[in-house]
Amino acid sequence: MTPQEASIAAEKICRLAPVVPVLVVDQVAHAAPLAQALVAGGLPALEVTLRTDAALEVIAEMSRVDGGAVGAGTLLTSKDVENAKAAGATFGVSPGATDRLLDACEANDLPLLPGAASASEAMRLLERGYTVQKFFPAEAAGGAPFLKSLASPLPQIRFCPTGGVSLKNAMDYLSLPNTLCVGGSWVAPGDLVMVGDWDRITELAKEAAQLGA
Known part of the structure; x- marks a missing residue:
């Protein structure tokens, strides 16, 4: 997969909804109902961060949920890319970008949303062919x-x-001509996930899905 092809695929994912939920999931049992709740609320693109021991299994479970597009976040190494692809991730997200990580994503046909936090980083990715990028850490x-x-x-x-990024400031970004969507964790708060309040998460997802409408 070329960087240009990766960016085309990443743009399609970003245009599915104005918000991509950024998920830190500790328990595999929460994976399917959480994904179902978010998809039902109108947020089909889901980023599962590789910050927990359960993350790869969570990706595998979520990838079986109808209507969802599940990606792996916090990709740092070539092994992360291989594991995420094997688990069923259809896209990847990284906090920054290194040549080794970009090479791995291209070799494994995993569309990447590579992170950039400065003009130079964005230009370097553009020079390689990445026209769709993650701006991280946005507020900081x-x-x-x-x-x-x-x-x-x-x-x-x-x-x-x-x-x-939160419900409070999401429109500050979504109103910009160079923003496709935003990523945020507010649509799936940890306390609601822990108690399994999927209905409330669907409500939050519906609210987020209407941003910019």
Whole structure:
């Protein structure tokens, strides 16, 4: 998979909904009902971060849920890429980008949303062919004003801002010409996941799915 093909695939995923839930799931038993709740609420693209021991099994379970597009977040190494692909991930997300990680995603045909936090990082990814990128950590790196400032000099790049994005500030990003969608964890709070309040999570997903409508 070429970087250009990866960006085309990543853009399709980003355009599925205005919000991509960023999920940290500790228990495999929560995987299917959580995915079902989010998809039912109108958020089909799901990012499962590789921050828990259960993450790969969670990806495998979620990938069986109808209507969902499940990706692996926090990809750091070539092994992460191989494991995520084997588990059923259809896309990957990384906090930053290294040549080794990009090589691995391209070799394994895993569309990547590579992270960038500066103009130089975004330009380097663009030079390689990545026109769809993750802006991370969004709020800490300058927020919507910074991202807006990249729109004129780098109009070829579209972003998915993640990191500190919430219902309160999501529209600050979604209103920008260079934002495709945002990534956020607020649609699946840990306390609701732990008690299995899937109906409430579906409500939060529906609210998020209407952003920018």
